[in-house]
Amino acid sequence: MVLADSESAVILRLRGPLDLKCQLDSIDEVPMQKAISRTFEALRLQVKSESCVLAVCNSPVLIWPNKSVFEEITPDAPCEDIFQFIQTDDKETSGKRSTKKKNKKGVSASVINLSLMMEATKPGPVSAPILTRTVHKSHLLCATLPMDCAVWSSCSDTIKDGCERLMKALTCQLFDMEKVTLQCMKGTTLRVPEPLHFLLPEPNGLVTVVFPSGVLDKELEAQRRELHGQFELPDNRPFFRRANAYHFPNETYRDGYLRNPHTFLTHPTLDNGKVYLVQGIYSYHHYMQDRMDDNGWGCAYRSLQTICSWFQQQGYVERGVPSHKEIQQALVEVGDKQASFVGSRQWIGSIEVQAVLNHLLGVTSKIMFVSQGSELASKGRELANHFMTEGTPIMIGGGVLAHTILGVAWSETTGEIRYLILDPHYTGVEDLPVITEKVAATESHHFRYICELKNILYASRDLNVNVDFRRAGVAGKDLTFGIKLHITTSVCPRGRE
Amino acid sequence: MGRSYIVEDDVEGYLSRLCSLLAGPVTGLLIGQSTVQRDFVVMTTRTPQNDESADGGKSVDKEWVSEHARQVSRMLPGGLSVLGVFIISESDAKDTLTTLRQLVFSVENLISSERLWTPADDDVTDCVTLHVNPKTRKTVCRTFDVKDPKSVAKPADWKYQSGVCSSWATVSCCLSVDLMVPLPENMAFTRNMNDCLKEELKVWAQQIERGVCLIDGKKLPEDSELKAGQKKNVRQTISAQLLITPDVQTAADVVQRCGGCVSVRGAIHSRVFLHSNKPKAKLAEKLLKRDIVSTVATRVQMLLEEPQKQTEENKGRKQTEQTCLPRRVFCPVKSSGPLSVCDYQFSDEGLSEMIDRFKEMLDMDAAEEDLDATREIIAEVVESEATEEEEPAEENEMLDPWRNNYIGVAMATAVALLALAASIVYLSDV
Numbered sequence A: 001m002v003l004a005d006s007e008s009a010v011i012l013r014l015r016g017p018l019d020l021k022c023q024l025d026s027i028d029e030v031p032m033q034k035a036i037s038r039t040f041e042a043l044r045l046q047v048k049s050e051s052c053v054l055a056v057c058n059s060p061v062l063i064w065p066n067k068s069v070f071e072e073i074t075p076d077a078p079c080e081d082i083f084q085f086i087q088t089d090d091k092e093t094s095g096k097r098s099t100k101k102k103n104k105k106g107v108s109a110s111v112i113n114l115s116l117m118m119e120a121t122k123p124g125p126v127s128a129p130i131l132t133r134t135v136h137k138s139h140l141l142c143a144t145l146p147m148d149c150a151v152w153s154s155c156s157d158t159i160k161d162g163c164e165r166l167m168k169a170l171t172c173q174l175f176d177m178e179k180v181t182l183q184c185m186k187g188t189t190l191r192v193p194e195p196l197h198f199l200l201p202e203p204n205g206l207v208t209v210v211f212p213s214g215v216l217d218k219e220l221e222a223q224r225r226e227l228h229g230q231f232e233l234p235d236n237r238p239f240f241r242r243a244n245a246y247h248f249p250n251e252t253y254r255d256g257y258l259r260n261p262h263t264f265l266t267h268p269t270l271d272n273g274k275v276y277l278v279q280g281i282y283s284y285h286h287y288m289q290d291r292m293d294d295n296g297w298g299c300a301y302r303s304l305q306t307i308c309s310w311f312q313q314q315g316y317v318e319r320g321v322p323s324h325k326e327i328q329q330a331l332v333e334v335g336d337k338q339a340s341f342v343g344s345r346q347w348i349g350s351i352e353v354q355a356v357l358n359h360l361l362g363v364t365s366k367i368m369f370v371s372q373g374s375e376l377a378s379k380g381r382e383l384a385n386h387f388m389t390e391g392t393p394i395m396i397g398g399g400v401l402a403h404t405i406l407g408v409a410w411s412e413t414t415g416e417i418r419y420l421i422l423d424p425h426y427t428g429v430e431d432l433p434v435i436t437e438k439v440a441a442t443e444s445h446h447f448r449y450i451c452e453l454k455n456i457l458y459a460s461r462d463l464n465v466n467v468d469f470r471r472a473g474v475a476g477k478d479l480t481f482g483i484k485l486h487i488t489t490s491v492c493p494r495g496r497e
Numbered sequence B: 001m002g003r004s005y006i007v008e009d010d011v012e013g014y015l016s017r018l019c020s021l022l023a024g025p026v027t028g029l030l031i032g033q034s035t036v037q038r039d040f041v042v043m044t045t046r047t048p049q050n051d052e053s054a055d056g057g058k059s060v061d062k063e064w065v066s067e068h069a070r071q072v073s074r075m076l077p078g079g080l081s082v083l084g085v086f087i088i089s090e091s092d093a094k095d096t097l098t099t100l101r102q103l104v105f106s107v108e109n110l111i112s113s114e115r116l117w118t119p120a121d122d123d124v125t126d127c128v129t130l131h132v133n134p135k136t137r138k139t140v141c142r143t144f145d146v147k148d149p150k151s152v153a154k155p156a157d158w159k160y161q162s163g164v165c166s167s168w169a170t171v172s173c174c175l176s177v178d179l180m181v182p183l184p185e186n187m188a189f190t191r192n193m194n195d196c197l198k199e200e201l202k203v204w205a206q207q208i209e210r211g212v213c214l215i216d217g218k219k220l221p222e223d224s225e226l227k228a229g230q231k232k233n234v235r236q237t238i239s240a241q242l243l244i245t246p247d248v249q250t251a252a253d254v255v256q257r258c259g260g261c262v263s264v265r266g267a268i269h270s271r272v273f274l275h276s277n278k279p280k281a282k283l284a285e286k287l288l289k290r291d292i293v294s295t296v297a298t299r300v301q302m303l304l305e306e307p308q309k310q311t312e313e314n315k316g317r318k319q320t321e322q323t324c325l326p327r328r329v330f331c332p333v334k335s336s337g338p339l340s341v342c343d344y345q346f347s348d349e350g351l352s353e354m355i356d357r358f359k360e361m362l363d364m365d366a367a368e369e370d371l372d373a374t375r376e377i378i379a380e381v382v383e384s385e386a387t388e389e390e391e392p393a394e395e396n397e398m399l400d401p402w403r404n405n406y407i408g409v410a411m412a413t414a415v416a417l418l419a420l421a422a423s424i425v426y427l428s429d430v
Helices: A027-048 A078-083 A159-183 A215-232 A299-313 A324-333 A350-361 A375-376 A380-387 A432-438 A453-464 B009-021 B062-076 B093-113 B189-210 B283-307 B350-361 B404-415
Strands: A009-024 A052-056 A062-064 A070-073 A108-119 A130-153 A195-200 A205-213 A271-277 A365-368 A394-398 A399-410 A417-422 A448-452 B004-006 B026-034 B041-046 B081-088 B125-130 B140-147 B155-160 B168-181 B214-217 B236-242 B255-274 B319-324 B326-332 B340-345
Touching: A009 A027, A009 A078, A009 A159, A009 B255, A027 A052, A027 A130, A027 A159, A052 A159, A062 A159, A078 A108, A078 B214, A130 A159, A130 A195, A159 A195, A159 A205, A205 A215, A205 A448, A271 A380, A299 A324, A299 A350, A299 A399, A350 A365, A380 A399, A394 A453, B004 B009, B009 B026, B009 B041, B009 B081, B009 B155, B026 B062, B026 B125, B041 B081, B041 B350, B062 B081, B062 B093, B062 B283, B062 B350, B081 B093, B081 B326, B093 B125, B093 B140, B140 B155, B168 B189, B168 B283, B189 B236, B189 B255, B189 B283, B214 B283, B236 B283, B255 B283, B255 B326, B326 B350, B340 B350
Parallel strands: A009 A108, B004 B041, B004 B155, B081 B125, B168 B236
Antiparallel strands: A009 A130, A052 A062, A052 A108, A062 A070, A108 B236, A130 B255, A130 B319, A195 A205, A271 A399, A365 A448, A394 A399, A394 A448, A399 A417, B026 B041, B026 B081, B125 B140, B168 B255, B214 B236, B326 B340
């Protein structure tokens, strides 16, 4: 696929349904395959025809790519010019314009959404319709192909070039879809092919892969292995699971949870300091969500949910985020709690979180105890290191409070440290500006922290390699605990992008 | 605050002639365009004689009038519709009003029962009635709201004017139609096909309604005014385009058993007339989509109304039957600007039969040379017992389907050769 340009790039995304309809006289494998192939060929001709239209969403811009007709814009203008025609909805709160949102790679990408349509009108005179009736015991294949193509366009690309690339991608996708449909065909059971986009590390960039819908990730291991080989990707990290699919800026998540609210903050500047942050995507879980009133006792549960969401969204597990009941049930199952625990409003601590992560997700974790605030400050290097190498969120809990650490701003020379905390005690709605004010915690408390090691998980589950990266000396390494600490955890100053 | 109807002068002449010619009550239809902004009556036609009527046409036959209205309604292009009923009689005004009320409700019910498009909020639901006394030539005009069964007569204005539709605009387009619907496995031949087809037409009608309409190549905002009727007596034609997206299929089983299928493939010519008083883009779009749906539905309906050949079911063997839908032929309405009416010609009919129907239904005198039969061509039809509906190119050796363009080239050639006949590609390449 096309390489990502590090300058301000534009993603052209074309989506639209195409009808896959054909009569199957025979359901024997070979004739059925031929019939399906013929139908796909007809679709490819259809998108190459002059009646194919690309409509830029929320704008009057229309393009007939196969006959070079451009409505409202000139073909030689740069792609970015399209933005002036787009009427944004202003659903974003407090006028935050996140059209040019910087993602973790430092590339600011804006998306132009286009719709695939067909022109039904044509010049006359025309041939009056014919009604054809066929009586024959047969089968009818009737499905909708959810076309979804995305191409990068650098600032020097004209609209004409961009459209040409899109149309090539569309034809390519139809070939891929045909391949996947025929490969996954079993008798009369057909899987509708589904395109997904993945943002791979340089130099690959944005890549589109067609998977059969309704097939679980674990059954697609062979395809994923092939893709890893094709793009020369390491085998110990997931890239092509459904959860890894690229989320386009401005697209809302269907489940309604906010993703990575910490990215909307500006970071503190320390002398010789650097910021070390959680890698990847997590969703923000806090009090009162999912109609669960856990105000006052559920903070550790919510922190655990945030951690589980990280593993799900990076593609390590398919299991969704567990509810409070499921967490409690898991603790009963491992024998940590009595059966009466389920449905109660009892607090859990780091030991319980570790047990649940192990039981429900198969994640092993390390617990480190800290006795004094000053001691945590000295862990700056270790925290920084953790975020650089593992990049998973850290749960910190002690007494009756729990929080999630998402990053640190740490100076190697001065030892100064600031913590970026995700606060599960928030009880409001999923409103971004309100939340960015409350992300940071200010209370002082004592805490322990848990650090997740993801290498263990992935390596041992997917490649059947029995590798144990457990660090020596964890078990039984108890420092004294229980002393109330007074640590001022400074907050990352809030700001607007 | 009643409605105000602007009526073409010719209508006055026609009604006068009816007054002097005939004895006994005469009924007929009032045809025109009724919008939120204005109401226009551009044509009238008397109810044809019912030779089989019991009393020789002395009394008003509600069903006969309604049936006439239904047939006339099919002959009106977009923008024109049956607005109401007139009666020429010396009877008491009050009795006549009751009769008129019954007639408009009956007419409206019958016509709307055939409609496949959903009524819009800004549709006018008032129907007009006109009572003309042949002796005094006095006209009484009232309207009824046909959406309200309890509605009472409201007074309305009836004003004659010349050249009402002289600067009306014509919006037209040619649209491809490609429907395919499976037939159930155990079918009672004809009846099931009718139902399946009607269901599919409803789905298709919704797809058309959702389509994006372009006027002169642009998507105009709803309330923008079309540049129509700015110059008197200048005929204006506006071209329209329609962009559609298919329905998203949600059935769990992608492959389903069926007992065959019915398809309707080809194209139609759609035409809409718009009044010249600053018509809005929204109106043009609404009327165009309705005409598109109506013309296809009418033709399918007409085909299904024809006596069907009862072919015996040959078990196991594939039977294919093709029938042409009738084509649309236009006839200009004399001295009424750009307006025309239309009728549908089956492949076994000649233009003379159409002339007869224009006379009978619309009381119009037309000659064959007046008719415009150039918009649609009747396609070639292949009637055979067991046809393979696939293009010849597929009978080749096993080719790698996703890397070889051979099939593509062969198919493109096949399609080019049969450009005028019915398309045989599964999904028609427009």
